[in-house]
Amino acid sequence: MSQTNPNAPAAPLSKDRLRLWLRLLKVTSHVEADLRRRLRAEHATTLPRFDVMAALARHPKGLRMSELSDFLRVSNGNVTGIVDRLTEEGLALRVAVEGDRRAQLARLTPAGEAAFAELAAAHEAWVNDLLAALDGPMIEQAFDLLTRIESHEKDRI
Amino acid sequence: MSQTNPNAPAAPLSKDRLRLWLRLLKVTSHVEADLRRRLRAEHATTLPRFDVMAALARHPKGLRMSELSDFLRVSNGNVTGIVDRLTEEGLALRVAVEGDRRAQLARLTPAGEAAFAELAAAHEAWVNDLLAALDGPMIEQAFDLLTRIESHEKDRI
């Protein structure tokens, strides 16, 4: 489904796409770094922990470790460590699954839920500030561009 | 310079910006993960190593370790390790700086330059493929959106 003719000389578009990618990466990395910095400085936590807590907050009944790693698109071993650390701090816990002694559900504790509520509010405000230059129509435009990239991605598989 | 009135109720735009950010992060992470996967699978290397090699390739005379970490926006200690590993494999080397025994220049070896040339060509082709859904005008649009985010960013500091 690629639009490029393999026999054609390198199109100038190829260079433009590369420049765009580098620019996109730079901007998103910068925003992400800012969020990480604020999470660390103002809330003594990290983005991966925030992501795990966000996933668990959406699923109050808990998620299996494997569901969690699927959801977050990270490896199994990765979430093991993060949930370990959240558990040590009393923000998460593991509960046995009825009828399957291999599996465990990770859940937020009440303290974890309270902590996440604060984090989520701060996070939304930060993002709102970082993207404040974009108004409604521009946001639409951006969604549109992302959808194009994503749908092409699915073609490729 | 923020357009939001702190006394106003949470604007719906705030939620839209958050949704956009999550979507943006998802798409860029996916593209980045794809590039990492291909670098590993097809060229037995990593994105951080590629980034260091790209910086050194742009500066044939070499870069001080601190210039390198400034350029890549990562910590000093970080580049120490990456250059160490590139050096172990004969792709980079450190040369003393005339007149300052504290400093060292990191440079690519001829083998490193050759390896990078291959990597860079493959990388450009991958990005071209991943962003193939974007034509010239859309690329312009995207640059425009990124410029807005960036320029607002500078306001905030």
Next chain:
DNA sequence: GTATGAAACTTTAGGCTTGAAATAAAAAAA
């Protein structure tokens, strides 16, 4: 010349990340 402070770099501790190996339990096959 000596002392003080700054600069360039490395080392260290701790968290994140992956892929691969290990463990344990469940499910399927024999």
Next chain:
DNA sequence: TTTTTTTATTTCAAGCCTAAAGTTTCATAC
């Protein structure tokens, strides 16, 4: 039932990343 395979999770090794502490060298002030 016993064996085999699959599934859920953890552990491990190795690289990436940061902030903070440590080392060496340079520059400046005295």
